[in-house]
Amino acid sequence: METIFWILSAITVLGALFAIMLRNLVHCVLSLILFFLGIAGHYFLLRADFLGAVQILIYVGAVAVLMLFAIMLTRHVTGDEGPREVLGGKWWAGMGTAIIIAGLLWAIIRKDQLAQILPAGGAQTSMVEIGKAMVTDWVVPFEAMAVLLTAALIGAVVIALEEVIRRR
Amino acid sequence: MGFIGKGLLDGMVVTARNFVGSYFDKERLVTVQYPEERVQTPENSRTFPFLVYDDNKNPVDTMRCVACKICETECPPQCIYIVMDRDEKGKPRQRPKVFDIDTSVCMQCQICVEVCPFDAIKMDNDYEKSRYGRFDELVEHLPDLLKSNEYYGRIKPTEATVVDAKLKAEKEKKAKKAAPAGAKPPTGSKS
Amino acid sequence: MAIPILFVLSVFLGIFAYTTLVERKALGRIQNRFGPNRVGRWGILQPIADGLKLLIKEDIVPRRADQFVHFLAPVIAVIPSILLFSVVPVGTRLVPVDLNIGILFAFAVSTVSVLALFMGGWASRNKFSLLGAMRAVAQVVSYEVPMVLAAVAVVMAVGSLSTLRIARAQSGGILNVTNWFVFRPWGFVGFVLFTIGAMAESARTPFDIPEAESEIIAGYHTEYSGFKFALFQMGEYLASIAMAGITVTMFLGGYNGPGSGPGWVGGLISMFWFFIKLAFMIVLNIWIRGTWPRVRVDQLLGFAWKVLLPMSIANIVAVGMWHYLTFRPLAWVATTLWLVLWFVTLSKLAATENVAPRTYRYAS
Ligand code: SF4
Ligand code: SF4
DSSP: OHHHHHHHHHHHHHHHHHHHHOSSHHHHHHHHHHHHHHHHHHHHHTTOHHHHHHHIIIIIIIIIHHHHHHHHHSSOTTOOOSOOOSSOTTHHHHHHHHHHHHHHHHHHHHHOHHHHHHHHHTOOOOHHHHHHHHHTTTHHHHHHHHHHHHHHHHHHHHHHHHHHHHHO | OOOTTHHHHHHHHHHHHHHHHHHHOGGGOOOOOTTTSOOOOOTTOOOSEEEEESOTTOHHHHBSOOOOOHHHHHOTTOOEEEEEEEOTTSOEEEEEEEEEEETTTOOOOOHHHHHOTTSOEEEOOOOOOOOSOSSGGGEEOHHHHEEEHHHHHHHOHHHHHHHHHHHHHHHHHHHHHHHHHHHHHHHHHHO | OHHHHHHHHHHHHHHHHHHHHHHHHHHHHHTTOOOSOSSSGGGTTHHHHHHHHHHHSOOOOOTTSOHHHHHHHHHHHHHHHHHHGGGOOOBTTBOSOOOTTHHHHHHHHHHHHHHHHHHHHHHTTOHHHHHHHHHHHHHHHHHHHHHHHHHHHHHHHHTOOOHHHHHHHTOOSGGGTTTSGGGSHHHHHHHHHHHHHHHHHTTOGGGOGGGOHHHHTTGGGTTOOHHHHHHHHHHHHHHHHHHHHHHHHHTSOTTOOTTOOSSHHHHHHHHHHHHHHHHHHHHHHHHHHHHOOOOOHHHHHHIIIIIIHHHHHHHHHHHHHHHHOOSHHHHHHHHHHHHHHHHHHHHHHHHTTOOOOOOOSSOO
16 A cells, blocks of 8 residues: 555656646646546545546546647647746746645644544545535535536636627 | 438438348349459450460561560550560561560550551450569560460450451452562563 | 456457457448458458557657657557446456446546547647547547436436446346336436447547548548557447447346346356347447448537437436336326427427538539
8 A cells, every 4th residue: 555655646746747847738738647647546545436536537537638629729739839948937936835835735634633534544435425415514615616617617608709709 | 200310210221231131132242252253354454565476386486566666656654665676687677675564654555556557566454463573573574475366366356356357458468469579570571 | 356357358358359350241241242251261360360460560650759649649548448347247246346436437437548549649740630639539528428417317316336236226127127227218318328429439430530531531540550550449449349338237237137147047147148238239339330421520519519418418307207206107207208308309409400402503
């Protein structure tokens, strides 16, 4: 288990690093997919089968594929736009964000009970429980997410419609 | 009654009928199993030219070609190459020493046949000319090109009879001409 | 666990090899030809000859291609297809892996295969490949939605994502047959939707837009030769066979049939039934391939979003009705009416898009 964890972690971190450091846009997305797969592997390792499968289905199957599709629809289909500055001028902003997130995560992992229970017990989170929790305890955030996504969808349609009308 | 997808289902019935039918109705299977069975090619089908000779015992001497090179000049893609045969003294022998046709270039247009004044070159209908190489193997030389008049008669009977009749008539005419010519000198000497 | 996996793998690879032969023979007969009949009697060794030929062929990689991605694509094309088989219950005693998220796993894995198509098409640096890749991505993303929703209907009815539980839920009834989900109104609609979706997902003929020979050469695998090409083909066929297996499990009663049961004998009989149904699905696929013409790109996407998607959502509602109307005859009438209503409405809506008769400008 331990070795698998480290291998998966290495894959995940490498995927994430490549995703921001590679020159070619498509290569970046492909490494991002590697990263997503690594995360899914971690879920499987934590016995969260459902989450793992959903991670692959949604992030690899939909999000990343849509990213690739979007890249293909632009003029930079080949993905290479010459040398790209990896960190750019705002590297300090990125560093700041990373430090803040790491601090937050560290605090959460140290303090929160949930984070301490799960990996040790190997508790099987079944999708029935997830489903029940979604429509009972967490129904408000769940619905809020739904509204948010619907709003985003309508917004996308409106933007697209404007273009269609203008073209006429 | 029409509903969405009816056309698709009708199509499936048609293909199913084809599928089952092909096992019972031999008429349906039009494929010819080539190396074992062959289609009878039509008499006038043509592939590449060959050179006709008259006597089976002596092909080289009785070939009709006189190396006049008309076909060589007329051939549109220039795929014929002829060298006249000469005896030791350099006198032309009226037959080719080299006669090559590059079958990778020949476009089977039959123009060489049309222009030949001696009916020496004719179109073959042998279509199995595949070779293992792309260059020299595809060039046909004199020995490959020589084929008998009987062979010609076999593959294109109608055409061959016409040609034979014509040649015979010409020969007789020549013989007739030759006969008076041969008989003339005495009469001429007489007068 | 290892033995069922080995068994299933070898059996399905064999099925793959002979599906190619059966397909070529059947397509030939449909077109009144013989099909392969040279290698062995009835061409029985043809798959081996094909495999050998592809193995010893030269492997060409375009100079401008993205070498690494170009190499990776065929590998990625095969892996998900093989993984798909791991959740297909072949018999009552033969289930490779019983995941409690079986169906979800299958979908998650099958979406990965689209990546292979994209990578292959993109890395070749060839406009036809790229077009093929774009088409593949658009098609798979669109058809996945109605397909998953069609599967959701079954999952709702069974109350589990496990393929084994789904198969078990269809046992019983008269001769172990009447409980198959195809023999329910929603199940029948779901079966049709799922079959269409599966066909589109594995780019089989009416939906072989990504590799439309007459338009874009061979689509995403234009630049592949030799064994890499074989891997692409293998991935495609294996995926369509696996999808056929999942369709059988979800709608055609899985391994259930007259005589199937938990014992050894019943287990063997259940395997027999599973393979019979699998063969049926494969033959159906081939038959459709031999019959229907390829759809156009816009028709393809329009069909997915305007017809299949509403229909699959209506189907989910139908399952809800079926669940709450416990008086069965009423449930039959209500769901049938509901689905027929939707079918007719959607047909009408699709029909309004009829184009006017074509006027020819130069030809008469
Ligand atoms: S084949 Fe005919 S045209 Fe050609 S060189 Fe011989 S005689 Fe002349
Ligand atoms: S058939 Fe035409 S192309 Fe061929 S040798 Fe004769 S003239 Fe040339």
